[in-house]
Amino acid sequence: MPPELIRDGKLDRQAAADALRRFLEDIVRVSKLELKVTVRAVSEGGPGPEGEAEVFADLDGRDKEILLDRSADALKALEHLAFRALRLEPAYHEKIHIDSGGYRALRFEELKMTARVAAERVRVSHQPLRLNPMSSRERRIVHLAVKDMPGVRTESAGMGEERQVVIYPADSKPNP
Numbered sequence: 001m002p003p004e005l006i007r008d009g010k011l012d013r014q015a016a017a018d019a020l021r022r023f024l025e026d027i028v029r030v031s032k033l034e035l036k037v038t039v040r041a042v043s044e045g046g047p048g049p050e051g052e053a054e055v056f057a058d059l060d061g062r063d064k065e066i067l068l069d070r071s072a073d074a075l076k077a078l079e080h081l082a083f084r085a086l087r088l089e090p091a092y093h094e095k096i097h098i099d100s101g102g103y104r105a106l107r108f109e110e111l112k113m114t115a116r117v118a119a120e121r122v123r124v125s126h127q128p129l130r131l132n133p134m135s136s137r138e139r140r141i142v143h144l145a146v147k148d149m150p151g152v153r154t155e156s157a158g159m160g161e162e163r164q165v166v167i168y169p170a171d172s173k174p175n176p
Contacts, residue, residue, distance in 0.1 A: 024098075038059075111141045136163075
């Protein structure tokens with residue numbers, strides 16, 4: 001059983017980093033993938049901005065393409081397994097970021113930029129815009145990127161794998 005990672009409603013960053021490092025090193029060893037595991041906890045200088053990770057893991061090396069193939073499906077699956085192995089509730093998933101060679105960091109920056117451009121288009125056109133389906137973490141990044149932009153608001157729509165963010169003009173009525 002993993003150590004207690006949540007204390008007083010907050011992620012124990014160092015305990016989470018240590019547990020995550022052990023989990024990832026075990027997976028890499030058993031799978032015989034040529035990957036180097038690097039895990040670091042953000043210093044405890046207080047909570048970061050909303051939606052920001054507190055523990056970062058990177059898997060890099062000769063076999064990283066295996067993780068990144070097919071839109072990084074294996075990397076996403078590994079992250080899902082890590083959350084399960086660490087027994088983290090979904091509310092804490094955003095606090096842990098697993099990447100490979102900067103792939104997901106770049107993807108998240110692209111999402112933020114796409115969200116801002118789309119929001120500006122909605123603000124000018126006064127027409128809602130539905131983005132492509134994305135994971136819950138990706139949808140959260142879009143919501144956070146747009147939340148302080150004047151003249152627009154966001155909602156998630158759809159079910160499961162087809163769930164999307166819709167950007168609306170701020171003056172339009174919310175969907176029931």
